[in-house]
Amino acid sequence: MSNPIILTWEYPPRIIGDLAHHVENLTTGLSKAKIPVYVVTCHDAPYQHDKRSDLLDVYWTSNPVVPHISVITWCLSLNSEVERVISDIFYDKSRKIDLIDIHDWHFIPASTSLKRALGIPFIFTIHSLESQRFPGSTSPLSSCIQGLESLGIAESDLVITKTDSMKNEITVNHGIPQDKVIVIPPTEPNWIRDTLKSYRRVAFKGV
């Protein structure tokens, strides 16, 4: 297993909700397992690279367009910048990127395009869905985010969720097979090992 990219819109010091802490715990756990990891995230500063240890590289992307009128327009121009940063990593590392693990919906377009353009498979780790954050919302913005979530679920190679109920909701609502969604509760002691197992499943196509 070499060089997964973890793609998240939150990573310390940018902390908005629980996502930043979860991804930090994940990268710490992967480092302990001797897995070299690239984190690509966003930060309102010029694009820069932060080598935090021999096994952990953090890449900050900043939005090339300022200002924005909505979270969708903000997110989608940032996706193109994420594509630039990940493509640069990909070519610099002579294609040695096994997979991308994206956390929630923000970078689904980039992950989909990188998979189609460069053949990098991706895992969609779902912490929450728009329908859970804003139950019953039919606003165009919510519908748009739900559309992106559907795209991510359809295009990803594997979906990771935290609970059985969420798995059930995803498989029923999106009509995807049960075995495309796996449940890894981050409260379980072996969650890093299970996450790694899922990475291997995607990177090596089940080998």
Added chain:
Amino acid sequence: MLTPNVLMLSWEYPPRVVGGLAPHVYELSRALAKKGLEVHVATCDFPGAKAEEVIDGVKVHRIDSYSYPTPDFATWVAMMNVNLQRELSSIIASNNISLIHAHDWLVANAAIGLKHMFRIPLVATIHSTESGRRGGVHNDYQRMISSTEAWLTRESWRIICCSRFMANEVTSTLGVSEHMIDIVPNGIDPDPFNTLFNREEFRARFADTNEQLVLFVGRLVQEKGVSNLVEATSLLRDLNIKFVIVGEGYLKEELIRRVKELGLSDKVYVTGFLDQDTIRGLFRTADACVIPSIYEPFGIVALEAMTGGAPIVTTGAGGLGEILKQDKTAVFVYSTRESIAWGIRKILTNQQYADYLRRQAQLQVKTFRWGTIASSTLGTYTRIMLEYTQGKWKPF
């Protein structure tokens, strides 16, 4: 290697025609294909239009752009780019695309992402800027578009503008170095203007035999100066003129109301949308064509009037001042009703002068054939490919 396989990205392409972008991309892509280039055009889908087709050697890909509900135009544009990008990876890979050509900010997200993922150069044509269209940027919506335009120019190997006026605007509002810009004008295909045509019969659809026909063609928006033309009509009551105003836009109802107020409803005909054949017929029939623009990056309507043989009255705004010459191919006027009326009167009351303008314009317009424009564009492509070939930024 120096002759690239080109992928053009444009949100407009026939049958979706919103402004001048669609005909530009249609004609340029055909002219480049005629020169032997492999040219693909990626655009949005359109009801009734084929998802894939080959038009005069150009491979057209119309990509689903309406899958997601969106709250506003800018968000729709962003989602359209998601769809474009998702589908274009396989098209780039399977057709050995070696150059991406983006037209305007609306395709920036997709074009820039694809450039980096495939490490192939990007060239952008900036047809107009948000600042120019709005007379400055006044709110966050406009600032976002302007910032996207700046980003697209930063990411482009070279930038194409259709006039010196536009090049200056791109330099001053988007911070682009002048040496990054190539000026390649718009072009025109004269063939559709040379079809068999019963002038008198056609003319009778719009004007009485004793009326002179004065034409305006363009979007009915503030920047086109059409309100000044409507005001000028009231100063020309002594001449027997039928004014034909062709186009759609947010000013349409206001213009019709104003014409009524002036008591000129029988003399000013606001037609709304007309098909291209009818518009060409009007250019071939009109005794004068008025182009009263306040902002005009290029002014393709001038090429159409020149080709059709309609003597031109114009403010010479923006690119119009580079295409036309005072007292040689047009009458230049100020953006006031008095000056516009003076220009129209000058043409309509001096047949010899009108004929001179018509003849000179028809000679001058020959330099704007699409074959010539494609050659200039190819020059930009070749320069980019040469620099790219010599550089280190490549997939491997």
